[in-house]
Amino acid sequence: MTSNILIAGFGGQGILFAGKVLAYKGLVEGKQLSWLPSYGPEMRGGTANCNVIISDEPVGSPIVDTPDVLIVMNLPSLDKYENAAVKGAKIFVDSTLISRKVERDDVDVYYIPATKMAQELGVPTLANMIILGKVIKEAGVVSFDGMDEALRKVVSARKANLIDVNLKAIKAGFDFE
Numbered sequence: 468m469t470s471n472i473l474i475a476g477f478g479g480q481g482i483l484f485a486g487k488v489l490a491y492k493g494l495v496e497g498k499q500l501s502w503l504p505s506y507g508p509e510m511r512g513g514t515a516n517c518n519v520i521i522s523d524e525p526v527g528s529p530i531v532d533t534p535d536v537l538i539v540m541n542l543p544s545l546d547k548y549e550n551a552a553v554k555g556a557k558i559f560v561d562s563t564l565i566s567r568k569v570e571r572d573d574v575d576v577y578y579i580p581a582t583k584m585a586q587e588l589g590v591p592t593l594a595n596m597i598i599l600g601k602v603i604k605e606a607g608v609v610s611f612d613g614m615d616e617a618l619r620k621v622v623s624a625r626k627a628n629l630i631d632v633n634l635k636a637i638k639a640g641f642d643f644e
Contacts, residue, residue: 469522470608471531475548476540476561478506478515481595484621485538486517488599488633492609492617493521501529514543521608536606538598540564540581557606559598577601579643585636593636600640611641 472489476482483504490502499522506515518531537552539545540561552558554573563582579601581594588597603611614637618630 469520469524469526470536470606471534472519472521472536472538472602472606472608473516473531473534473548473551474519474538474540475514475516475544476595480515480540481592482506482515482540483517485595485599486519487621488596488614488617489519489521489602489609491620492614493519495613495617495620496609498522498609499525501526503529503531516544536602536608538602540594540598542567545569557602559602559605561594561598563594575605577605579640581640584639584643588636588639590632590636593633596633596636597640597643600637601643602640603637604641611637 474482474486486502490500493500501520503518520526533551533553535553535556537548537556538559542565545565552574556574558569558574558576560578561581562578563580569576579598581597584597585591585594615634618633622630
């Protein structure tokens with residue numbers, strides 16, 4: 468099984484971090500993977516996207532042209548990547564920031580008010596982790612069990628106090644109906 472995942476949004480939304488957490492979780496589970504970040508020169512406020520491939524087989528190319536899992540956290544990203552997703556793809560939309568609906572009817576779409584949920588949880592910068600939790604539940608690319616281990620590999624030692632709050636945000640997304 469191979470999952471081609473594209474995460475896209477504005478710089479500063481934690482796009483690359485979400486991809487890194489997903490990639491490390493795949494690594495912890497013994498999967499083959501690729502993590503390829505991309506961001507504009509502005510970084511914060513500019514565009515950012517991250518290609519993550521998690522597979523049972525060696526990964527030949529790190530580029531995700533046709534994602535089967537698409538996570539979009541702003542309208543320009545939805546506009547740009549919606550039609551790139553393969554038929555049957557799962558598209559995850561931060562519905563707090565994106566008011567329009569996905570126009571395709573050959574994909575599964577999940578609208579998560581991640582930014583609003585993050586604010587309500589008191590962690591306004593963790594909308595990315597909330598969406599990641601929903602992706603873990605619905606796309607099944609990695610399991611929820613052991614997420615703390617993946618977070619410990621990604622979160623720096625000086626920010627270790629943020630592991631629990633990140634885990635809380637992932638769980639909130641995982642439990643969102």
